[in-house]
Amino acid sequence: MSGVKKRINWYFAAGGVLTTLTVAYILLGMVWTPYDPGALSAADRGAPPSLAHPFGCDHMGRDIFSRTLQGAGTTLTIALAVLVIGCVAGLVLGALCGYYGGVVDGAVMRLCDAVAAFPSILLALVVIAVIGPGKYNIIAALGVLFIPSFARLVRGEFVKYRDRDFVQAARLMGVSHGRIIFVHILPNTWPVLLSGLAIGFNNAVLAEASMSYLGIGVSPQEASLGQMLSEAQSYMLTTPWTMFFPALVVVVLILGVSLLGEGLRERMGDGL
Amino acid sequence: MVKTLAKRMGLLLLTLLLVTVLAFLAFSIIPGDPTSSILGVDATPEQVAVLREQLGLDLPIWQRYWNWLSQAFAGDLGTSYNFRMPVGQLMAPKMSATLLLAALSFVLIVVISIPLGILSARHAGGWLDRVVTVADQVTMSIPNFVVGIALTYLFGLVLRWFEPGSYTSATRDLAEQLRYLIFPALAVALPRSAMTVKMLRGSILSEMGQDYIRTAYSKGNSQSSVLWRHVLRNAMIPVVTFLAMAIADIVAGSIVVEQVFAVPGLGQLLISSIGNRDYPVVQAIVVLVAAVVVVCNFAADLLYRVMDPRLKGR
Numbered sequence: 001m002s003g004v005k006k007r008i009n010w011y012f013a014a015g016g017v018l019t020t021l022t023v024a025y026i027l028l029g030m031v032w033t034p035y036d037p038g039a040l041s042a043a044d045r046g047a048p049p050s051l052a053h054p055f056g057c058d059h060m061g062r063d064i065f066s067r068t069l070q071g072a073g074t075t076l077t078i079a080l081a082v083l084v085i086g087c088v089a090g091l092v093l094g095a096l097c098g099y100y101g102g103v104v105d106g107a108v109m110r111l112c113d114a115v116a117a118f119p120s121i122l123l124a125l126v127v128i129a130v131i132g133p134g135k136y137n138i139i140a141a142l143g144v145l146f147i148p149s150f151a152r153l154v155r156g157e158f159v160k161y162r163d164r165d166f167v168q169a170a171r172l173m174g175v176s177h178g179r180i181i182f183v184h185i186l187p188n189t190w191p192v193l194l195s196g197l198a199i200g201f202n203n204a205v206l207a208e209a210s211m212s213y214l215g216i217g218v219s220p221q222e223a224s225l226g227q228m229l230s231e232a233q234s235y236m237l238t239t240p241w242t243m244f245f246p247a248l249v250v251v252v253l254i255l256g257v258s259l260l261g262e263g264l265r266e267r268m269g270d271g272l
Numbered sequence: 273m274v275k276t277l278a279k280r281m282g283l284l285l286l287t288l289l290l291v292t293v294l295a296f297l298a299f300s301i302i303p304g305d306p307t308s309s310i311l312g313v314d315a316t317p318e319q320v321a322v323l324r325e326q327l328g329l330d331l332p333i334w335q336r337y338w339n340w341l342s343q344a345f346a347g348d349l350g351t352s353y354n355f356r357m358p359v360g361q362l363m364a365p366k367m368s369a370t371l372l373l374a375a376l377s378f379v380l381i382v383v384i385s386i387p388l389g390i391l392s393a394r395h396a397g398g399w400l401d402r403v404v405t406v407a408d409q410v411t412m413s414i415p416n417f418v419v420g421i422a423l424t425y426l427f428g429l430v431l432r433w434f435e436p437g438s439y440t441s442a443t444r445d446l447a448e449q450l451r452y453l454i455f456p457a458l459a460v461a462l463p464r465s466a467m468t469v470k471m472l473r474g475s476i477l478s479e480m481g482q483d484y485i486r487t488a489y490s491k492g493n494s495q496s497s498v499l500w501r502h503v504l505r506n507a508m509i510p511v512v513t514f515l516a517m518a519i520a521d522i523v524a525g526s527i528v529v530e531q532v533f534a535v536p537g538l539g540q541l542l543i544s545s546i547g548n549r550d551y552p553v554v555q556a557i558v559v560l561v562a563a564v565v566v567v568c569n570f571a572a573d574l575l576y577r578v579m580d581p582r583l584k585g586r
Contacts, residue, residue, distance in 0.1 A: 119524030129546040237429045255413035
């Protein structure tokens with residue numbers, strides 16, 4: 001429809017701006033931090049935000065700006081790694097179950113339903129209790145726990161498409177099952193998968209932040225947003241900035257991606 | 273309907289059984305023996321052997337599972353390695369705090385989200401709706417423990433409406449407990465309420481576009497009578513299911529938020545037991561929470577069937 005004036009997708013625009021800002025912030029943190037995030041400085045104990053320390057310093061004189069840079073990077077790395085594991089494995093499992101169906105499909109999906117019904121933080125805590133804490137264990141635990149939600153999502157899409165005319169036509173032409181799955185059907189699932197990825201990303205960030213807040217996260221040597229918040233809580237009356245800035249970074253990170261996901265859904269609703 | 277119910281019940285029991293098997297297996301395959309954490313590293317082999325027999329660790333795994341399950345059914349959840357007392361006794365006082373917190377959170381979610389959702393949908397496109405939608409989207413993005421920290425700062429430290437960390441035992445009177453728990457409950461409830469508002473608003477708006485609503489208007493019904501008598505009746509169906517499913521999330525949220533407000537509940541016990549490798553306690557809490565989740569999902573499913581007559585007999 002060429003005559004219709006295009007409406008601005010505010011969700012998409014706002015989400016895009018926020019996400020670009022946070023990603024730029026995190027990329028900056030990966031190559032440069034103004035101070036060593038772990039460096040103690042007796043002179044700067046509890047220093048309020050200033051030009052030298054834009055986010056202030058904590059009770060041990062560590063620069064909050066540098067620490068949020070590093071902590072946000074850790075959170076992003078974990079969240080992305082979790083998404084890769086969950087999405088790739090979920091995609092393969094969901095595609096096979098949805099395309100072929102049958103008894104295996106039924107059994108796998110019951111198991112997925114059962115796992116997906118549980119709050120991921122709780123299950124991750126249990127897995128960590130069994131295999132022990134640490135960055136890679138968290139990635140493994142959350143990654144595996146994220147498989148079912150992606151598998152269910154992808155399976156639903158494959159069930160929707162597997163008997164469509166274009167798939168039937170491809171089959172009649174003798175296209176192999178593998179090619180039908182990956183070349184003919186998979187590209188159609190992108191819109192749904194993308195908004196699923198946005199939700200999954202936020203759940204991963206949330207789970208990582210909660211776990212490091214509870215002290216079952218990455219090792220204490222590495223700055224993490226959840227752990228900064230947990231430390232800041234004891235000092236927040238005298239140094240509220242130690243609490244405010246890490247919280248702000250977490251919220252902006254989640255808000256940006258959730259707005260992007262929302263914008264994506266709105267666009268699909270318009271008939272993408 | 274009876275046949276469906278029986279089938280669902282069977283599935284429910286099967287899921288519960290699967291949960292107990294998984295919870296038991298997960299903690300049985302862990303390398304390392306609980307005896308070393310109880311006796312310390314320099315225990316003699318004889319001491320270890322005696323304790324292993326006491327704890328029943330010398331039996332084959334299926335027999336240990338059976339003993340554990342049958343004892344659990346008889347009310348004996350095992351003995352905590354760390355506190356040297358029955359797990360049931362350890363959990364009982366903590367359970368009341370968590371239960372109260374979860375119940376309060378649920379009530380808050382309903383009280384906050386249903387009026388806001390209806391209000392927002394009724395004025396869809398207006399300034400009120402826009403304010404609610406923006407506030408909603410932001411609230412949804414704040415993790416519950418961050419809400420908790422902010423509430424502690426504002427109401428605990430600045431306004432001094434409550435004293436953070438003053439909730440100690442469950443023996444005090446209920447009014448005082450509720451007065452403290454209202455803040456952690458709010459922390460659990462706010463992000464979840466935001467999701468519910470969004471869901472309810474969407475559900476109402478999609479019902480508003482249906483043919484039967486146009487018919488109701490054309491018969492001369494006023495806007496409010498259409499809303500209350502026609503729209504909400506159908507729009508509430510997915511929301512009620514959503515709320516029933518939210519109970520699992522509320523329990524998980526309580527576990528984290530309890531840490532923020534120093535509420536001595538199941539969450540605190542779970543975190544400290546994970547740290548101490550006190551597996552009987554972790555196992556019991558996991559099975560309990562899992563059972564709550566499974567039963568709530570079952571209830572949500574039933575409720576859905578009762579509320580939507582089209583699903584009768586399916």
